[in-house]
Amino acid sequence: MWSQSQSVSPRIVEAPFTGSTNADLVAALRSGEDWPHLGVLLTRDQRSGRGRLDRAWTAPPGASLAISVVLDLSRIPVERRGWIPLIAGTAMAGSAGEQLAGVGVKWPNDVLVGGRKLCGILAEVATSDRVVVGSGVNTRMTAEQLPVETAASFASLGVDVDEDALLAGYLARLGGLAERLARGSVRDEVRESCVTLGQRVTAHLPGGGGITGIATNLAEDGRLEIDGQPIGVGDIVHLRNAE
Incomplete structure (x- = not known):
């Protein structure tokens, strides 16, 4: 199922269901489990997801894809780590944009398509050198299942999403942006995808x-x-x- 993504990530684990992929992965790292950079825990049935400011995030089973990714912070200076949610949003917007038109990033952590929310991003520090970046993507949610009028999904836009291509593109872009962040500025890349600017x-x-x-x-x-x-x-x- 995840053949394209496995060429990018050294470890992908799919849970049949869970409360929160972010919470599970943060707990695993804090307990000493050895998760590599760009390691992924994902599920299509997340039952107690959280968004920014601890807001609840739920979706019917099979209607969305919850993805949590480990990033190694050891080479990223502390003063640049505030960019992490933004590079994650930029990476997801770039990958989703291969299958949808009009995708961009709303500062600081939402991915929009045509002005409506397709995906949210939540970054959580797990250890001194690891952060978990979670994203919840509305993949197969029907128009009737969308929680608010300002939300969108691939399915509601008439697109049968290729989830493996979406994940592989996201991971490749996220890894590349994290590497550039370790070396210097990512402002130009993020600015290019940020639809908030100018509004x-x-x-x-x-x-x-x-x-x-x-x-x-x-x-x-x-x-x-x-x-x-x-x-x-x-x-x-x-x-x-x-x-």
């Missing part, structure tokens, strides 16, 4: 309140600049898409 947005900040303006750029550390002001954490609303 009028509102950033809802964790402590309350918000900032509205034009998303003008990405800072050197991956923060989003809104009218020149860098934002490190916040829920971003694309106002043109929200109208």
Whole structure:
């Protein structure tokens, strides 16, 4: 099933079902299990998935693909590690874009197609030199199964997704971007795929309140600049898409 992906990843484990692939892989690494760089735990039946800010993420069995990948941080300087969710989103957008048109990254961790959410990204530190990057991709979810009007899936767009090609392309791009991040800047690559840039947005900040303006750029550390002001954490609303 995963023949293309196995040419990229040294270890792929598919669980018939689980609560959370991220939680399982983080626990495995913390218990001392030896998972290699680009090792993958995945399932088509994740029952207690979590998104950013600890939000619940669920889907009917078989309707989505939950993928958790181990990244080796040992060669990536600490000050560059904030880019990891962004390179994961960029990698997934690039791979999904081989089967869908109009795919891009919404800062900091969503993959959109035609302005609707196809995939979310969640990066969790497992150990001092390992991070687990989780992604939940809406693959075979029907239009009726989509949780909100702002979501999309391959199936709802009339595409019978090749999951092996999707995973293989994602892993190859993620590995390449992680290598470039270890050597230097990935800002140009991420900026090219980031559909938030140039849009009028509102950033809802964790402590309350918000900032509205034009998303003008990405800072050197991956923060989003809104009218020149860098934002490190916040829920971003694309106002043109929200109208």
